[in-house]
Amino acid sequence: MTKIFGHRGSAGTHPENTMISFQQAFCxxxxxxxxxVQLSKDGIPVVIHDEKVDRTTDGKGLVKDFTLKELKQLNAVYKFKKLYSHAEIPTLEEVLDWAARKQTLVNIELKNSIIPYSGMEEKVLELILKYDVENLVIFSSFNHFSIARLHTLSPSIEKAVLYMEGINKPWDYTKWVGAQGIHPYIKAATPTIIQRSKENGVPVRPFTVNDEKTMLRLFKAECAGFFTDYPKRAVLIKQ
Structure with a gap:
């Protein structure tokens, strides 16, 4: 059964990576x-996509240069100011607390390809264990060194490599890195890649799938899942 993941929540219709957006995807x-996930200046895992706060908040600068208290003072409504007056940057802890109560799956992408956040893997794992959500979490990252590190630290939690370009035999490569699945850019997720990966027991979850024809193709191929900015659209098609 193909799983539908709300990409940064319901990012097509709500402020991305906020509790408003996550709750909407769930609903x-x-x-x-x-x-x-990135780390604040004081080492707290926070939920934001860009290395800078400029695009999605009313602040300017690098996430790593703000304390959690300072990040919490920013308004993350992004391009949805007409719909919402305010939205906070959530901590990962806040999201996992909510996810544990809702028992919803959470794909955690570690944003450590550009800025090498020291100790990020350990800090995130600590929270996952605290809220007992190992069975709900999938790790992903474009930083495959980080995936390998996570495999060493916690072999049992599912991991997947993120990638944009073609990889030769990605179903083999991901296992070599220490992961179980692959999360390719949708244009790299060809029918052959999906089929061969399935044959090798490797789940494929492409990103970011927003058009209905592609959604239908992935449902018919019984792809493991996909990430979409419009989860409501995907749910209606799946039915």
Whole structure:
């Protein structure tokens, strides 16, 4: 059964990577959410996509240069100011507390390809263990060194490599890195890649799938899942 993940929540219709967006994805019937994690100046895992706060908040500068208290003072409503007056940057802890209560899947993307956040893997794992959500979490990252590190630290939690370009035999490569699945850019998720990966026991979850024809193709191929900015659209098609 193909799982629908709300990409940064319901990012097509709500402020991305906020509790407003995650709650909407859940209400829309998504199987899970996808979010991005970075570290604040004081080392707290926070949920935001860009290395800078400029695009999605009313602040300017690098996430790593703000304390959690300072990040919480920013308004993350992004391009949805007409719909919402305010939205906070959530901590990963806040999201996992909510996910544990809702028992919804959470894909945690570690954003450590550009800025090498020291100790990020340990800090995130500590929270996952605290809220007992190992069975709900999937890790992903474009930083495959980080995936390998996570495999060493916690072999039992599912992991997947993120990638944009073609990889030769990605179903083999991901296992070599220490992961179980692959999360390719949708254009790299060819029918052959999906089929061969399935034959090798490797789940494929492409990103970011927003058009209905592609959604239908993935449902028919019984792809493991996909990430979409419009989970409500995907749920309606799936029915």
């Amino acid at each position: 829309d019937g998504a199987d899970g959410i996808e979010l991005d």
